[in-house]
Amino acid sequence: MENQNTPVNPYLKGLLMVFSALLIGLVTFALMAVWLNNYTDFSAGLSEMNNIFLVILITIGVVCYAASKILFKKQIETAKRHLDLKSKLVEYRSALVMKYALIEAPAFMGILFYMLTNDYLMLSFSGVLIVLFYFNKPTKENVARELELNPDEMERLDHMDMSGN
Secondary structure (H helix, E strand, O other), X not given: OOOOOOXXXXXXXXXXXXXXXXXXXXXXXXHHHHHHHHHOOOOOOOXXXXXXXXXXXXXXXXXXXXXXXXXXXXXXXXXXXXXXXXXXXXXHHHHHHHHHHHHHHHHHHHHHHXXXXXXXXXXXXXXXXXXXXXXXXOOHHHHHHHHOOXXXXXHHHHOOOOOOO
């Protein structure tokens, strides 16, 4: 039996590839930062800046996450107005990349602040953002639900690549 969350066409595989690359980049950077701070003398010793960095990180993280939700929803509303499926999918991909960037940026910032201060709270905040990022994994069901695809479009989605076939 096929897993329903597994991409079955080039479009969904492409979305998953972008998602996976971004997620792997975040996790790899976090692991490298932990290794550098724990096994080398890498920390910049800016622990006196913890509170300032934490306020900046939380503010930017909350604003970016909220913006990712609001802007994604706005772009999806635009995508739903397109008549052809290919245009909807192009707009959806653009909306996802924007959403991912707005979640990923403060996560990277938190990892960088952790590297500068050696404060695990910064890294923990990035961990929360990474988990939120993971829960935005692209699936066929998400595409169909968010774009409100009709049954005919769902059938075409199963067999469509972005060359329009």
